[in-house]
Amino acid sequence: MPERLPNCLSEAFLPHPPAAMGVAVSGGSDSMALLHLLCEFCAAKHIRLQAVTVDHCLRPEAAGEAAHVAQVCANIGVPHDTLVWDAWRGEGNLQNAARHGRYQAMANWAKERGIDTIATGHTADDQAETVLMRLARRSGVDGLSAMSGRTLREGITWVRPLLRTRREVLRSYLTHRGIHWVEDPSNKDARYDRIKARNAMEHLAPLGIDAEALGEVAENMETARRALEWHTFLAAKHLVTLDAGAVLFNEAELNLQPVEVQRRLMIKAINWVTQSYYAPRRGALANLRAALSEGQAATMNGCHIRRIGAKIWVFREFNAVRTVDTATGGLWDGRWSLTAHHPSAQDADLRVRALGLEGLEQCADWRITGRPHVMLQSTPGVWRGDTLVAAPLAGCAQNWHAELVEDQDTFFASLLSH
Numbered sequence: 001m002p003e004r005l006p007n008c009l010s011e012a013f014l015p016h017p018p019a020a021m022g023v024a025v026s027g028g029s030d031s032m033a034l035l036h037l038l039c040e041f042c043a044a045k046h047i048r049l050q051a052v053t054v055d056h057c058l059r060p061e062a063a064g065e066a067a068h069v070a071q072v073c074a075n076i077g078v079p080h081d082t083l084v085w086d087a088w089r090g091e092g093n094l095q096n097a098a099r100h101g102r103y104q105a106m107a108n109w110a111k112e113r114g115i116d117t118i119a120t121g122h123t124a125d126d127q128a129e130t131v132l133m134r135l136a137r138r139s140g141v142d143g144l145s146a147m148s149g150r151t152l153r154e155g156i157t158w159v160r161p162l163l164r165t166r167r168e169v170l171r172s173y174l175t176h177r178g179i180h181w182v183e184d185p186s187n188k189d190a191r192y193d194r195i196k197a198r199n200a201m202e203h204l205a206p207l208g209i210d211a212e213a214l215g216e217v218a219e220n221m222e223t224a225r226r227a228l229e230w231h232t233f234l235a236a237k238h239l240v241t242l243d244a245g246a247v248l249f250n251e252a253e254l255n256l257q258p259v260e261v262q263r264r265l266m267i268k269a270i271n272w273v274t275q276s277y278y279a280p281r282r283g284a285l286a287n288l289r290a291a292l293s294e295g296q297a298a299t300m301n302g303c304h305i306r307r308i309g310a311k312i313w314v315f316r317e318f319n320a321v322r323t324v325d326t327a328t329g330g331l332w333d334g335r336w337s338l339t340a341h342h343p344s345a346q347d348a349d350l351r352v353r354a355l356g357l358e359g360l361e362q363c364a365d366w367r368i369t370g371r372p373h374v375m376l377q378s379t380p381g382v383w384r385g386d387t388l389v390a391a392p393l394a395g396c397a398q399n400w401h402a403e404l405v406e407d408q409d410t411f412f413a414s415l416l417s418h
């Protein structure tokens with residue numbers, strides 16, 4: 001085994017080398033190898049490298065493992081920090097909560113240090129195991145698509161330089177150089193789906209289903225996913241309009257699109273209106289489609305969806321914002337800012353709340369906006385007690401402006417991954 005792995009870290013993973021980058025090191029073989037490979041790579045490119053380990057306080061050995069990583073980093077002259085995540089409150093899925101907490105903690109760590117890129121040690125084996133697990137979940141093109149070599153999350157670019165490298169290659173590299181790594185006991189625990197998938201690989205090999213083959217499937221799926229994404233983007237440009245924070249589809253044009261494109265457009269619309277990241281379930285979306293085709297209205301994930309005239313409107317569900325109440329200087333529903341340029345705009349007793357029926361009763365001119373009554377109910381207004389002061393989206397502006405924090409281009413941009 002050579003001391004260097006020349007093909008592991010191609011420059012392709014960093015098209016624009018940053019001045020500084022982070023590396024997430026759990027202490028396992030993959031990230032330990034990544035640390036050493038990056039140490040050489042960054043020295044040659046004059047990139048300042050810093051390492052980080054998150055201790056989830058879930059296993060008694062974890063603190064010792066983090067200390068081991070710290071020692072290894074000290075030996076090779078890479079600054080290292082251990083972050084503690086102990087926010088588990090016993091609710092929901094522990095693995096997901098720990099992963100989410102870890103990414104957030106590392107992103108904050110990086111931002112505090114002026115680092116915008118962090119490398120993680122995902123390998124070709126992780127890729128293959130993920131494909132197997134996704135097959136079991138009956139995933140479609142998105143789920144089966146390859147993990148990307150670069151993703152944006154929490155305002156940080158995450159890179160995965162080892163995605164095409166097998167774990168066994170990294171282990172022999174470490175062994176050859178006498179570098180010790182930590183063996184996480186959960187890596188042998190066959191109660192976890194990932195370990196089940198790992199163990200299944202040896203039985204699948206005689207069929208020709210190995211890490212390389214599964215990796216290729218994932219890359220083919222990724223190519224198909226991008227084509228679908230592009231088609232969806234072009235369709236959106238043609239049949240979507242945005243108005244007052246709502247998404248409007250030309251229904252006749254929408255129905256001409258393939259079902260999968262319709263599904264993706266609906267997900268993006270719901271996510272844009274609710275500022276959410278998670279897609280509603282396939283079954284729920286199929287029910288929504290059926291309801292709409294029968295002319296019924298539906299609510300889903302905090303959105304109200306219905307046909308009005310020739311359009312399908314997707315807008316905020318009134319019940320989801322009924323109790324949202326903020327000061328006029330703040331963000332209402334995470335996306336609206338209401339401002340005015342007169343001095344009374346600063347009055348401490350002014351609040352922003354949804355209009356509801358009460359608000360619209362005080363808004364004589366709502367019809368001139370051309371917006372549906374049911375949609376305007378969930379738009380923001382400025383209130384003093386029970387009296388409506390202004391409703392800029394409902395034709396009663398009184399010199400107030402309602403602005404979305406995300407400009408409308410972000411809806412179209414969200415249709416394309418980066």
Ligand SMILES: Nc1ncnc2c1ncn2[C@@H]1O[C@H](COP(=O)(O)OP(=O)(O)OP(=O)(O)O)[C@@H](O)[C@H]1O
Nearest residue numbers: 024025026030031052053054055099119120121122
């Ligand atoms: N506790 C940790 N501290 C620092 N980095 C970590 C830690 N755990 C995992 N990582 C980083 O994430 C990489 C992938 O690890 P692992 O597969 O265990 O995580 P995961 O939660 O499955 O990640 P993902 O959801 O991104 O697939 C590691 O190689 C390492 O770079």
